[in-house]
Amino acid sequence: MKNPIRTVSIIGAGNVAFHLARAFVQNTVQVKQIYNRTLHKAERIGEANKINYTDKISELEPADLFVIAASDSAITELSLHIPFDDTMVVHTSGSIPMSALKGNYRKGVLYPLQTFTKGKFLDYDDIPFFVEAESPENAEQLKDLAKRITNQVQIIDSDQRAKLHLAAVWACNFVNHMYSMGEEITKDAGLSFDYLKPLIKETAEKLEDLSPFEAQTGPAKRNDQIVIEKHLELMENSAARDLYRIISDSITQTHNNEL
Amino acid sequence: MKNPIRTVSIIGAGNVAFHLARAFVQNTVQVKQIYNRTLHKAERIGEANKINYTDKISELEPADLFVIAASDSAITELSLHIPFDDTMVVHTSGSIPMSALKGNYRKGVLYPLQTFTKGKFLDYDDIPFFVEAESPENAEQLKDLAKRITNQVQIIDSDQRAKLHLAAVWACNFVNHMYSMGEEITKDAGLSFDYLKPLIKETAEKLEDLSPFEAQTGPAKRNDQIVIEKHLELMENSAARDLYRIISDSITQTHNNEL
Incomplete structure (x- = not known):
C-alpha cells in the first residue's frame, strides 16, 4: 500500500473522540494532537492517552489525517478551519454526508457503528467501521487505518450510511x-x-x-x-x-x- | 420446612414444559410424569430427561405438585382434569391469575421470567421465578422448590405478576x-x-x-x-x-x- 496514513489528529473531544483516541493509541496509530475549543475536555483525553492537546486551531500541525469527531451541527464549521490542503479530513457521523466537509483537502468518512458511553471501555476490535472517500485509493487508505483498530471494515457510500x-x-x-x-x-x-x-x-x-x-x-x-x-x-x-x-x-x- | 414438595408432574409439552422438566431433572427434583394430549411431544421431553410420559389423564399418578405449563387459553380446562384433591396445582403464565385454576386442590403459580426458545439451553440459575399461592405456607413450599433451580425467587401476587x-x-x-x-x-x-x-x-x-x-x-x-x-x-x-x-x-x- 502506498501512502499509508501515519499520523492522525482529532478535532473534537466528545464521546466518539474519547474512544477513537483510545483505540488509535492502543493500536499504535500515532495521534499528534487533540483540538477542542473547550481546553479542559481536550486535556482530559490528551492526558489519558499521552497526546498533545490545544484549544487553538492556529496551533494545529500537519498530519496525514484529521478526524472531525464532533456533533453533526458542528462538522461543516470545523471543516472550514482545517488549515491545510495537502491532507485528508474525515468526519465520524452516521447521518451527515461526506459533502458536508468544505475544504480543498481530500474528504472522507470514518463511521464506527457503536453506542459510546463516557468512561465505559469497549473492545474496539468488535466494532464495525464504515469508510467512504472521494477515490478508491483514499478509501483503501482509510480502510487500512481502520483495520488497525477493528476486524470489520466496510466501504459504503453516504446513502448506505x-x-x-x-x-x-x-x-x-x-x-x-x-x-x-x-x-x-x-x-x-x-x-x-x-x-x-x-x-x-x-x-x-x-x-x-x-x-x-x-x-x-x-x-x-x-x-x-x-x-x-x-x-x-x-x-x-x-x-x-x-x-x-x-x-x-x-x-x-x-x-x-x-x- | 415441613412438607417439602418431593414429586412433580408436568402437564403440557411446549417450550416452558421442555425447559422446566430439564431444570427440575438437572437439579434432582423428581419429575414423575409428563402429560400431553399429543403423545409425541410428551415423548420428546420424556425421552430426553428420562421421565415417564402419557397422553391419558387417567394414567396420571399422585404427585406433590402438578405444573400446568400450557397456553393461557388451555389452563382452566386442564385444571379441571387433575384427578386428585390432596395435591398442589400451579400454572406458569404471566398473564393469567391464580384464580383461573378450578379444582379442590391447593392452587398456586410458578412463573419463570424468561424467553424460552425450543432447543436452546439456558442457565436456569439466572432466571427469576415468581411464586404465588393461597397460603404463606404453600408459597414457602413453592419458593423452596424454585430455589433448587434458581437463585432468584420472589413471592408476588397476581396483580404484580x-x-x-x-x-x-x-x-x-x-x-x-x-x-x-x-x-x-x-x-x-x-x-x-x-x-x-x-x-x-x-x-x-x-x-x-x-x-x-x-x-x-x-x-x-x-x-x-x-x-x-x-x-x-x-x-x-x-x-x-x-x-x-x-x-x-x-x-x-x-x-x-x-x-
Whole structure:
C-alpha cells in the first residue's frame, strides 16, 4: 500500500473522540494532537492517552489525517478551519454526508457503528467501521487505518450510511426506550428492574441463533387480543397505551402478512 | 420446612414444559410424569430427561405438585382434569391469575421470567421465578422448590405478576420487533444485519452500569429534528414511518419532562 496514513489528529473531544483516541493509541496509530475549543475536555483525553492537546486551531500541525469527531451541527464549521490542503479530513457521523466537509483537502468518512458511553471501555476490535472517500485509493487508505483498530471494515457510500444509521436508531435508541418503559412498569409494581435483566440479555443473545423475525414471541405475534386488552387496561399513562397498541399492531401485521 | 414438595408432574409439552422438566431433572427434583394430549411431544421431553410420559389423564399418578405449563387459553380446562384433591396445582403464565385454576386442590403459580426458545439451553440459575399461592405456607413450599433451580425467587401476587408480564413484553417482545425493523432497513441498504449485532449487545450490556433512562442516546433524546426528518424520508413503508415518529415523540417527551 502506498501512502499509508501515519499520523492522525482529532478535532473534537466528545464521546466518539474519547474512544477513537483510545483505540488509535492502543493500536499504535500515532495521534499528534487533540483540538477542542473547550481546553479542559481536550486535556482530559490528551492526558489519558499521552497526546498533545490545544484549544487553538492556529496551533494545529500537519498530519496525514484529521478526524472531525464532533456533533453533526458542528462538522461543516470545523471543516472550514482545517488549515491545510495537502491532507485528508474525515468526519465520524452516521447521518451527515461526506459533502458536508468544505475544504480543498481530500474528504472522507470514518463511521464506527457503536453506542459510546463516557468512561465505559469497549473492545474496539468488535466494532464495525464504515469508510467512504472521494477515490478508491483514499478509501483503501482509510480502510487500512481502520483495520488497525477493528476486524470489520466496510466501504459504503453516504446513502448506505444514512440507512445504517437509521437501522441503528431502531436497534439501539428505540430498544433502549422499550427498556425504559419496562423499567417504569416494574417500578410501578413495586418490583426491581433487575428482574428484567436476564430476559433482556437473552433477547439480545437469541440473535446468535435466530433472525429477529424468527425470534419474535409474545401476545402481538400470536394476535392474542385477550392479553393485549388486559395490558392496555394496566397502563395508566395514555401515551404508553398508544405506543403499546401501535407496536403490537405492527408486530401482528408483520407476522400475519408472512403467514 | 415441613412438607417439602418431593414429586412433580408436568402437564403440557411446549417450550416452558421442555425447559422446566430439564431444570427440575438437572437439579434432582423428581419429575414423575409428563402429560400431553399429543403423545409425541410428551415423548420428546420424556425421552430426553428420562421421565415417564402419557397422553391419558387417567394414567396420571399422585404427585406433590402438578405444573400446568400450557397456553393461557388451555389452563382452566386442564385444571379441571387433575384427578386428585390432596395435591398442589400451579400454572406458569404471566398473564393469567391464580384464580383461573378450578379444582379442590391447593392452587398456586410458578412463573419463570424468561424467553424460552425450543432447543436452546439456558442457565436456569439466572432466571427469576415468581411464586404465588393461597397460603404463606404453600408459597414457602413453592419458593423452596424454585430455589433448587434458581437463585432468584420472589413471592408476588397476581396483580404484580400481570404488570411484570407487561414489562416483559416491552423489554423482550417489543425490543425484538425493533431489531426486526433494523434488520429490514439494513437488508434494504444491501448490508448484513450482522453489522448491528455488536451495537445490540452493547445496548443491552450498558444496563449493567446505567438505568435505561440514563443510557438513552440518539436524535429523539436530543430532539434533533434535522436527523429525525431525514430518517422519516428514508422509510418507504408508511407504517414504519408512523412507528418511528410515535416512538421518537415518546423519547423526546420522556426526556424533556425530566429536564
